[in-house]
Amino acid sequence: MQNQLKILHYIPVYAPAWQFGGPVLSVSQLCEGLAALGHQVEVFTSNAGLNNQSELPLNQPVIRNGVKVTYFQQEPGIGIHCPGMEEAVTARAREFDIIHVTGVWQRTSGAACKAAKNQGVPYVVSPRGALGPYSWQQKTAKKILYYLWQERFNVTNADGIHYTSKQELQECRWLKLPGKSFIVPNGLNTEFWQPALEAAKAWRKSQNLNEDDFILLNIGRLHHKKGLDLLPQALAPLRHLKWRMVFVGGDDDGTKAKLQQHFQSANLSDRVIFLERCEPKTLPAIYSAANLFVLPSRHENFGNVVVESLACKCPVLISDKVGLHDEVAEGGVGWVRSRVASEWTEAIGELIQFSCKMQTLKFKSRAWIKNIFSIDKTSMDTKNYYIRIRDNHCA
Structure with a gap:
């Protein structure tokens, strides 16, 4: 050769x-x-x-x-x-x-x-x-x-x-x-990372999540760097809407306990699910079950979870500190916000109430991923x- x-x-x-x-x-x-x-x-x-x-x-x-x-x-x-x-x-x-x-x-x-x-x-x-x-x-x-x-x-x-x-x-x-x-x-292997709709339905059922629940998802290690402490602040004003927040990942530095405390203080504990990290083979179903992937990181050089999510046709909302934020914005396949809680409240609230805005992105995102990643x-x-x-x- x-x-x-x-x-x-x-x-x-x-x-x-x-x-x-x-x-x-x-x-x-x-x-x-x-x-x-x-x-x-x-x-x-x-x-x-x-x-x-x-x-x-x-x-x-x-x-x-x-x-x-x-x-x-x-x-x-x-x-x-x-x-x-x-x-x-x-x-x-x-x-x-x-x-x-x-x-x-x-x-x-x-x-x-x-x-x-x-x-x-x-x-x-x-x-x-x-x-x-x-x-x-x-x-x-x-x-x-x-x-x-x-x-x-x-x-x-x-x-x-x-x-x-x-x-x-x-x-x-x-x-x-x-x-x-x-x-x-x-x-990423786009044959592996792809929508898994039937498995997604089964996963929702296993977590007692209704079909009409708007699922916000974060996958990855729970760490200060990920900026997850912004989410309780952003979600508190949206308690009147029908959403659930799911975290999938191990706790690296005590972030999980802090998050649980913040959600409890906001009277949102019943809206949040914490799951341990799992094998990659189970993740396409979880991405496919979610309505929006959120990543408010303080810093990411890239963000593997962003491309995995988009490959599974789950739209993303990320901070402008995530390495891929320019690419996501230029490609028109997701939303980028600064790390200001009120900006995330506004964006998430609008997407929950007008979820039709995400349908075009779902079809566009996978083609975009296959072409570049x-x-x-x-x-x-x-x-x-x-x-x-x-x-x-x-x-």
Whole structure:
């Protein structure tokens, strides 16, 4: 095959460790998409979050959906400490045409960047939002010291920096990173993420939700970054309307208890359902059962849940801090508001009372997703950037 690549994806956590959030799903789908194009894709990762997977072999490759994945044993220590990953990339870096490192502020990443640099292998870094302003505001002093000690080497020596949205690229311009900057959004399998109407009806019934209930949905980890504390304020003035709010996701930092308290103070506890995180295979039915997906985040470099929701024909209302807000607004497939509770009250109230406004978007959104975010397109675009980066590196 012409321009067939041997690609190493190096990421501290990988499928099926879904509890670690969006990058696990988006990176695994990208790897599978690249493999489907005929490239040799290998993944080095840890077994973090997979201790209950007794059948998972450690420290040896296993084929997962066409991708050769090696899960190395996580060792005790600060962060994800995985010496096996670091030893493997140091020993084998030269075997690959390109190495793609996902994540910054990760203890394991330095070994891959150093091995690639020392052995003359081009490498790409995906910050996944971790170099954005919200991240720098968390533990700022420690991050500055770590950046000077390790992360600056990782990102300034990279041949390419991969961003998932225009917003993320703009947020990182001040760093003046020398590697080639390129944007490829997270892709998704549109055959998997599609409306599931019968399953949606069954899910509503299982949660004692009526057919005429207007379901507001949020899926993802419950965390301060997600800005969910805006929702009780926004929904309190709408208690006279027929709606229910559903959260699906694990609690990362005590946000769930705070939300429950806020909804209780607003006398809205009976309108809210909290469900634990679930396997991706169950999510299309939940998206399909909802009337509106809401994401009032303080910061998102991308927002996988936005494209998943739109692929399942569930309209979205998102904050202007979500990485995809420009794309959603320009595509006319959802609504964008600033993080002001009264703006959300007005938008949600209008959509509940005039839900016919969402019908056109439902049909438009899926076509829009397939055209821009299908895993076939994003894998092809990523491959093309890999080839350019490899050729420039060798020139």
